[in-house]
Amino acid sequence: MPFMRQLSSEDIEALAVGAWILGTGGGGSPYHALLNLRRLYADGSRVDMIDIDDLHDDDAVAVVSVMGAPLVILERLVDSRLIARAVSAMEEHLGRKFKAVMAVEIGGGNGMQPLLAAAHLGIPVVDADAMGRAYPEAQMTSFAVGNLSPCPLTSIDPRGNEVVISQSATWKWMERVSRKVCTEFGSIAATCKAPRTGAEVKKWGIPRTTTKAINLGYAVNEANRRHADPIAAILKAESGRRLFTGKVVEVERRTTEGFLRGRTVIEGLGDDRASRIEIDFQNEWVVVWRDGRPMVSTPDLICVLDSESGEAIGTETIRYGQRTTVIALSAAEVFLTPRGLDHVGPRAFGYDLDFNSVFQS
Amino acid sequence: MKRIGIDVGGTNTDAVLLADGKVVEGVKTATTADVTGGIVAAFEALKAVTDFGSGIDALMIGTTHFVNAVVQRRHLTKVAAIRVALPATAALPPFTGWPADLAELANGGVWQIEGGHDYDGRRFMPLEVSTARAIARQIRERGLKYVVVTAMFSPLDASDEEAIAAILREEIPGVSVTCSHLLGGIGLLERENAAILNASLIALAEETIRGFEAAKRKIGLSALLFVTQNDGTVAEASRAAAFPVYSFASGPTNSMRGAAYLSGIEEAIVVDVGGTTADFGHLRQGFPREANAVVHVGGVRTLFRMPDLISIGLGGGSRVDLANTTIGPGSVGYRLKEQALVFGGDTLTMTDIGVAAGLIDIGDRKRVAGLRAGDVDAVLQRAKEMIEENVDRVKADAGDVTLMAVGGGAFLVPESLQGVACVKRVDHGGCANAVGAAIAQVSGEVDQVFQGSTRNEAIAVARKLADGRAIEAGAGPETLIMVEAEDTPIAYLPGNAMRVRVKVVGDIKSKTPAETLSG
Numbered sequence: 001m002p003f004m005r006q007l008s009s010e011d012i013e014a015l016a017v018g019a020w021i022l023g024t025g026g027g028g029s030p031y032h033a034l035l036n037l038r039r040l041y042a043d044g045s046r047v048d049m050i051d052i053d054d055l056h057d058d059d060a061v062a063v064v065s066v067m068g069a070p071l072v073i074l075e076r077l078v079d080s081r082l083i084a085r086a087v088s089a090m091e092e093h094l095g096r097k098f099k100a101v102m103a104v105e106i107g108g109g110n111g112m113q114p115l116l117a118a119a120h121l122g123i124p125v126v127d128a129d130a131m132g133r134a135y136p137e138a139q140m141t142s143f144a145v146g147n148l149s150p151c152p153l154t155s156i157d158p159r160g161n162e163v164v165i166s167q168s169a170t171w172k173w174m175e176r177v178s179r180k181v182c183t184e185f186g187s188i189a190a191t192c193k194a195p196r197t198g199a200e201v202k203k204w205g206i207p208r209t210t211t212k213a214i215n216l217g218y219a220v221n222e223a224n225r226r227h228a229d230p231i232a233a234i235l236k237a238e239s240g241r242r243l244f245t246g247k248v249v250e251v252e253r254r255t256t257e258g259f260l261r262g263r264t265v266i267e268g269l270g271d272d273r274a275s276r277i278e279i280d281f282q283n284e285w286v287v288v289w290r291d292g293r294p295m296v297s298t299p300d301l302i303c304v305l306d307s308e309s310g311e312a313i314g315t316e317t318i319r320y321g322q323r324t325t326v327i328a329l330s331a332a333e334v335f336l337t338p339r340g341l342d343h344v345g346p347r348a349f350g351y352d353l354d355f356n357s358v359f360q361s
Numbered sequence: 362m363k364r365i366g367i368d369v370g371g372t373n374t375d376a377v378l379l380a381d382g383k384v385v386e387g388v389k390t391a392t393t394a395d396v397t398g399g400i401v402a403a404f405e406a407l408k409a410v411t412d413f414g415s416g417i418d419a420l421m422i423g424t425t426h427f428v429n430a431v432v433q434r435r436h437l438t439k440v441a442a443i444r445v446a447l448p449a450t451a452a453l454p455p456f457t458g459w460p461a462d463l464a465e466l467a468n469g470g471v472w473q474i475e476g477g478h479d480y481d482g483r484r485f486m487p488l489e490v491s492t493a494r495a496i497a498r499q500i501r502e503r504g505l506k507y508v509v510v511t512a513m514f515s516p517l518d519a520s521d522e523e524a525i526a527a528i529l530r531e532e533i534p535g536v537s538v539t540c541s542h543l544l545g546g547i548g549l550l551e552r553e554n555a556a557i558l559n560a561s562l563i564a565l566a567e568e569t570i571r572g573f574e575a576a577k578r579k580i581g582l583s584a585l586l587f588v589t590q591n592d593g594t595v596a597e598a599s600r601a602a603a604f605p606v607y608s609f610a611s612g613p614t615n616s617m618r619g620a621a622y623l624s625g626i627e628e629a630i631v632v633d634v635g636g637t638t639a640d641f642g643h644l645r646q647g648f649p650r651e652a653n654a655v656v657h658v659g660g661v662r663t664l665f666r667m668p669d670l671i672s673i674g675l676g677g678g679s680r681v682d683l684a685n686t687t688i689g690p691g692s693v694g695y696r697l698k699e700q701a702l703v704f705g706g707d708t709l710t711m712t713d714i715g716v717a718a719g720l721i722d723i724g725d726r727k728r729v730a731g732l733r734a735g736d737v738d739a740v741l742q743r744a745k746e747m748i749e750e751n752v753d754r755v756k757a758d759a760g761d762v763t764l765m766a767v768g769g770g771a772f773l774v775p776e777s778l779q780g781v782a783c784v785k786r787v788d789h790g791g792c793a794n795a796v797g798a799a800i801a802q803v804s805g806e807v808d809q810v811f812q813g814s815t816r817n818e819a820i821a822v823a824r825k826l827a828d829g830r831a832i833e834a835g836a837g838p839e840t841l842i843m844v845e846a847e848d849t850p851i852a853y854l855p856g857n858a859m860r861v862r863v864k865v866v867g868d869i870k871s872k873t874p875a876e877t878l879s880g
Contacts, residue, residue, distance in 0.1 A: 032550075036452050071810070071860070072480055074548045075514050079452040158449040159486060186479040249759050255850035255857060267759075317654065321754045 014217025019111030027108020027134030055198030068188030107134030230310025366799025439469030477513025551664035615797030634770030805831025836867030
């Protein structure tokens, strides 16, 4: 019998805060998922969390996320039963039951989706994900880096439409086809990604990211409660690095190929006075530039935080005048390999740059 | 054209007479518990100092009554909430995320049915008309009179909300229906929350406006009555009674509008320094810039037209701690005249600092003669830094701005500030809020998602819709101008989707000569 940690109400509140920080500017707000979980908990549901090492090699693990436009979520909201249905539909397709469920990305609202499914299905969540943060596309997962199968995939809409993509040529094709289905559904779909075995999760999953998000959330919440510096608490909790403190003086956004791209300029305050940085984004923060030179880039995690509250600031909501502190957190090992960098390094986002982690210097 | 503007604040009720666009006179009176009495008193005080001559065309009243009702959990009515979005959104029904005590007061029942639209205008699910009719009968049987209808993507297509409103009106005599699309943009929960708060306040709003009407009759005015709104415009009394949430933040907005009017400056940062707080806002084309984000009211997340304001604890009554050179956030508030040193009290306030520094001459100057010049300077330096930081915070772009200082505590704003090109002060600045009420115009607004059209095309369509809404609200068509046009690209939607927000304002349509005769 593997060890299970039952997640408390406080854990869930902390997870919402931490997942938003790990969203690195994207991943969608965890707010609706949190409301769902609060309701489920109020009705007596509890979610158990299992460590990645306690999975058996042949356990079947469901990998879930909600895919689509954050704007549509604002109207359709998040429904815990829908994400659970995506998992059940996959079970029906496979003809076998899942032992546990995990997140494709811990960053943002998707970090909480497996908990919603788990609460309905009565199975635990795995303390792991496949990004360690949020990334915009399916081939930017550790499972894609591991060259695991991208299929099958179930995509569910609330009206009763269900699509199974049983086969696709590549991860990129999976992304393209599932994105089309999602658009037809109204630009939002609950998805259960290719099922993984316990062995695959242990080899390619990014371990303990749910715990990491919960710890970050506790650090922020407790610092705020004590009127201490929440950013110092985050850096302490995750051995991150403070990169820059300043004020947003420019934000430029455009949409291309369905992505929200743009750049923001932050002018230094305090120790960084008389200096400025620019941050490029594609849904998430991608590269930070200082004096025209790259200062930090993906896959290092770039987190833009409200200097006072420590709360994460998204690429959709950043605006002039915000006092921000930019920090870096270290990426999962799997993305630091040459193959990993092919998938999520600066070149995967169209930058002719070599990756230099701020944690190596 | 003569107008009277009255601002009913927490401490003072200000009244001004405006004739042909000029402030003739302004007065400050104490706010009373009895709304009608306070307005009558303010009016009488104004009449005592100036001659109104021939008829008054309009009476504009600003009030903080409705937002206080939510914050204090008083005078709220139970509301029936109908959500039209099934099978989506069922997991998060109406009142989700509300503070329990407020939900207890306002929740009269929740019904959810199928219907609504997608972001691209396609129907989400067919509308369940027969179920809607059955729900209407249940609501009637429960004796509920205030109903909210929220349909998925109703800001894009309001037809479902309107269809259900029509059914409710057929089935329930005297029902009051609040449709969510009239109260907010995209964001179903927040729009619904705003609509529910609105519906729960309508009974109070109707009673309050009846009080305003009674006051108007008592002072012998036949002028049209308008109530000021969060965005610096006014609505006819009957419309304001149907949309009380639109009056929530009208106080600071009126101040900003008044400041713009009195100075003739339309692009500036305004700081309104009162007794307890300093409110900073950004004037754009003479109107306060609106917040683009969720606003919490009484613990409820809402999304509707509110000015983007920063409020800090710096005012004439702020307590000063010399040892640490800190100001506020505590304030002596309305007891300034008892507690400040210059008035014989024993609390060091910013007013005392101002008197010691020679910035203002009130009370007994000798009582602050003992303060060390170095200490006084240090406190003023701290106030200067607080003002500089928050001016900077409300700016929309870098570069020096014009800062307008209004309100009773405006003396605390120094002439020279970092990031500020010049500081402007105006005559009647103390009554800027009543002036803002008196000059208010009527607006129309649209917040919608467009696809497959250019930015200019989308804005043109939105403009036309907004014009229609302004005319409906009482604006003269020939006076309409567009004061805001904003487009935001949207991620993960095909067809270069963008969200477009347009606002137009216009003057109140002139009354016919027959109507202006009396008064």
